[in-house]
Amino acid sequence: MRTSLVWMAGGLTSAALTPTALASGWNMPVGVTALSRDIYSLHMIIFWICVIIGVIVFGAMFYSLFRYRHSRGAKAATFHEHTSVEVIWTAIPLLILVGMAVPATATLKNMYDTSEADLDIMVTGQQWRWRYEYLGEEVAFTSNLGTPREQISGTDEKGEHYLLEVDEPLVLPVGQKVRLLLTSDDVIHSWWVPDLAVKQDAIPGFVNENWVRIEEPGIYRGQCAELCGKDHAFMPVVVEAVEQERFEEWLAERKEAAAQEAQGVDREWGMDELMERGEQVYGSVCASCHQPDGQGNPPAFPALAGNQQMLDDRDWHVDTVVNGVSGAAMPAFRSTLNPVEIAAVVTFERNAWGNESGDSVQPSEIAELLEKDE
Amino acid sequence: MASTLPPKPTPEHSTATAGGMAEVGHARPRGLMRWLLTTNHKEIGSLYLIFSLSMFFIGGIFALVVRAELFQPGLQLVQPEFFNQMTTMHGLIMVFGAIMPAFVGLANWMVPLQIGAPDMALPRLNNFSFWLLPVAFALLLSTLLMPGGGPNFGWTFYAPLSTTYAPPSTTFFILSLHIAGISSILGAINIIATILNLRAPGMRMMDMPLFVWTWLITAFLLIAVMPVLAGVITMMLMDINFGTSFFNAAGGGDPVLFQHLFWFFGHPEVYIMILPAFGIVSAIIPTFSRKRLFGYASMVYATAAIAILSFLVWAHHMFVVGLPLVAELFFMYTTMLIAVPTGVKVFNWVATMFRGSISFEPPMLFALAFVVQFTVGGFSGLMLAISPADFQYHDTYFVVAHFHYVLVPGALFAILAGAYYWLPKWTGHYPHLRLSQWHFWLSVIGVNLTFFPMHFSGLAGMPRRIPDYALQFADFNVASSLGAFLFGASQLLFVLVIIKCVRGGEKAPAKAWEGAEDLEWSVPSPAPLHTFETPPDFHPHRH
Numbered sequence: 001m002r003t004s005l006v007w008m009a010g011g012l013t014s015a016a017l018t019p020t021a022l023a024s025g026w027n028m029p030v031g032v033t034a035l036s037r038d039i040y041s042l043h044m045i046i047f048w049i050c051v052i053i054g055v056i057v058f059g060a061m062f063y064s065l066f067r068y069r070h071s072r073g074a075k076a077a078t079f080h081e082h083t084s085v086e087v088i089w090t091a092i093p094l095l096i097l098v099g100m101a102v103p104a105t106a107t108l109k110n111m112y113d114t115s116e117a118d119l120d121i122m123v124t125g126q127q128w129r130w131r132y133e134y135l136g137e138e139v140a141f142t143s144n145l146g147t148p149r150e151q152i153s154g155t156d157e158k159g160e161h162y163l164l165e166v167d168e169p170l171v172l173p174v175g176q177k178v179r180l181l182l183t184s185d186d187v188i189h190s191w192w193v194p195d196l197a198v199k200q201d202a203i204p205g206f207v208n209e210n211w212v213r214i215e216e217p218g219i220y221r222g223q224c225a226e227l228c229g230k231d232h233a234f235m236p237v238v239v240e241a242v243e244q245e246r247f248e249e250w251l252a253e254r255k256e257a258a259a260q261e262a263q264g265v266d267r268e269w270g271m272d273e274l275m276e277r278g279e280q281v282y283g284s285v286c287a288s289c290h291q292p293d294g295q296g297n298p299p300a301f302p303a304l305a306g307n308q309q310m311l312d313d314r315d316w317h318v319d320t321v322v323n324g325v326s327g328a329a330m331p332a333f334r335s336t337l338n339p340v341e342i343a344a345v346v347t348f349e350r351n352a353w354g355n356e357s358g359d360s361v362q363p364s365e366i367a368e369l370l371e372k373d374e
Numbered sequence: 375m376a377s378t379l380p381p382k383p384t385p386e387h388s389t390a391t392a393g394g395m396a397e398v399g400h401a402r403p404r405g406l407m408r409w410l411l412t413t414n415h416k417e418i419g420s421l422y423l424i425f426s427l428s429m430f431f432i433g434g435i436f437a438l439v440v441r442a443e444l445f446q447p448g449l450q451l452v453q454p455e456f457f458n459q460m461t462t463m464h465g466l467i468m469v470f471g472a473i474m475p476a477f478v479g480l481a482n483w484m485v486p487l488q489i490g491a492p493d494m495a496l497p498r499l500n501n502f503s504f505w506l507l508p509v510a511f512a513l514l515l516s517t518l519l520m521p522g523g524g525p526n527f528g529w530t531f532y533a534p535l536s537t538t539y540a541p542p543s544t545t546f547f548i549l550s551l552h553i554a555g556i557s558s559i560l561g562a563i564n565i566i567a568t569i570l571n572l573r574a575p576g577m578r579m580m581d582m583p584l585f586v587w588t589w590l591i592t593a594f595l596l597i598a599v600m601p602v603l604a605g606v607i608t609m610m611l612m613d614i615n616f617g618t619s620f621f622n623a624a625g626g627g628d629p630v631l632f633q634h635l636f637w638f639f640g641h642p643e644v645y646i647m648i649l650p651a652f653g654i655v656s657a658i659i660p661t662f663s664r665k666r667l668f669g670y671a672s673m674v675y676a677t678a679a680i681a682i683l684s685f686l687v688w689a690h691h692m693f694v695v696g697l698p699l700v701a702e703l704f705f706m707y708t709t710m711l712i713a714v715p716t717g718v719k720v721f722n723w724v725a726t727m728f729r730g731s732i733s734f735e736p737p738m739l740f741a742l743a744f745v746v747q748f749t750v751g752g753f754s755g756l757m758l759a760i761s762p763a764d765f766q767y768h769d770t771y772f773v774v775a776h777f778h779y780v781l782v783p784g785a786l787f788a789i790l791a792g793a794y795y796w797l798p799k800w801t802g803h804y805p806h807l808r809l810s811q812w813h814f815w816l817s818v819i820g821v822n823l824t825f826f827p828m829h830f831s832g833l834a835g836m837p838r839r840i841p842d843y844a845l846q847f848a849d850f851n852v853a854s855s856l857g858a859f860l861f862g863a864s865q866l867l868f869v870l871v872i873i874k875c876v877r878g879g880e881k882a883p884a885k886a887w888e889g890a891e892d893l894e895w896s897v898p899s900p901a902p903l904h905t906f907e908t909p910p911d912f913h914p915h916r917h
Binding site for chain 2: 053105109224
């Protein structure tokens, strides 16, 4: 008993008392928003309340254990109730709780006030990546895990931001109130960045709201917090907060790139460039389920290498990628990938890992298909 | 430590008066049939306890697979698919296969003995409730061998991960949970019928030992919420196999509805796993303090208050799903309120020890560890109740630390305390003292080394249910994994203690502990197969 108490006391002290321990990631981060600081202070207040109550209760208990030992010849008293004492120790905790509820309520109200945002971002969870859409700006992209598989399997040395790095971070302006609208294409995910004190479930069929006003430029890392299937550990969130000016530049660059990509839809693409682009898309979007070697993981994720149905029926193949499979894990990629990416990845799948259909799909075909459906 | 323990009561001091009737009547089946057909509450109690101990080891092995993978960052031993099956099965087996059946086993053994009843009120039903369990868990474990693997969506099985996106074996998982649920409901009915009808003449409700009281309230909780679980898994079954869309947004359903229904079951379920523990500790602390329980009546009221509040707090598990502000506030306030009756219990235990005459036999060691460690779990629970802060804590290792503190050094330690307390009554021998003390200290060190660092990894930002993690969490995970293996290995000592105790050891008199008061100590040790065939002479304590 004594051991565990010393241990706990040691743990608690190093967690809460020493500033170095705070800095080295033993405690909740203070964060970089007004709300994250409010939440941090609520956390510390309730923590210290618990510590004080703990010292009193365990103090009384260990005093009794030491002082009234049978082996010291202690004779037991006979009292077994005391109404006023019982009333007091019911009432005092109640008062403490009321005192705690007041600031907690104020903070919560603030967290729920998503009105008057300067910028709206649609955040969509997908197995296992995040998609960000800057509403009204026509900028949207998918953010995938940036850590190479070799680091996960241990063949390569792990980098500094192992599992907390992405190919494209969410870029946000500092000082602006950014409203996040969260939803999901498949299962429930949860978008979480500790430094921003934002954690909100992304639920299929629902749009949740949260907001953030970042005060300091920097890179803030988090990850999915709701079990969402096998790669739950591998869908990080990275937010890059930049000055407003830099943000506008970045937005303009993204718009330009999107326009260029749109032009690519109309021209004829060669087999090699489709394959090259397709391999890229496959690696970041498809490989987590269907595996880098196309062998899949049946029964949930069928093999693509040597998949006869897929090779025989090109239209079915395109339709599966565009519209997904209802009632199964395969998502619809019509809104996630652009026509160039869809055409490229289908072409790649039809001609990789020993698949020899020899045919290709042109971005213009996909664009036509998507338009027809709308 | 051994030298400081007071001498145990000697057989000459035995006060056995009632019970101890000779075996009478017809020939009993032997061998396997004896156990298959038994309607005796003591034998069924033993079956429950042995079953739960085996499940505890199976669930423990799954936990060790998880901890072995988490020992270092990177994927070394298992792939994420299998890792998710291990976390899921660990949770399901421990909750439904280890902790709950252990309490039912203790109730089977001790409730009739504590109220002076000859057996459970419905003995054949009792046999049926037990034998449903091996069927349910054989089915559940067999899903691991099915194509696509076993359940991999966490023990909370949130839809649509557990419906549209689930492995094909999910239908079997649903069936096994149905069977386990029926077993629980039948067991609860039996316990209520026994307590309300079979008390010794003169024993009023407010004379009952607290273990009986807490089990009575627990049984009502079970009857109230197990049907909700049955409902929600049936809706899953329909969604998976019959094309309904209860939880499928694309078909007009609502994934959040699943969580409301699950936690309406799930939160009372949490108290189902802790209220009987309160009862056990409330028996042990007075015995080894040689002083009556402080505030008996307020203990009963606090238990009832916790049970009622347990129906009003479920959505505190859902603070980040996007509840309306008003709901968020309501569930924050009700959750904070639970701290009040829970606090009353802890204060009462401490007041019982105050000015007592305390000795530290193994049951008392476990009970004291329970009080401290359960309270630590209670503190983190209070922190989690603060809804704005929960936006940071939610679904992190801080939550894992919290509920393991309540369930392992909490509920499990209370079960171990109860086992050490009643082993002399069950076997007629005291558990081996040295081994028991080793078991206790290694368990305490192991359990805290495992779960205390999880507070830190959670606060630092590590989500739960991940097979691989960022480098800053590595040190905490090394400690947790080492602790888990220490804790797991030290439970083998418990098995050794039980085997030794069944086979022999220091003989225990009827009243095995000097300060013990309740009726079970008036029958001989070991308790004969049939006790209280004529009702005992009960003299109320006047609580």
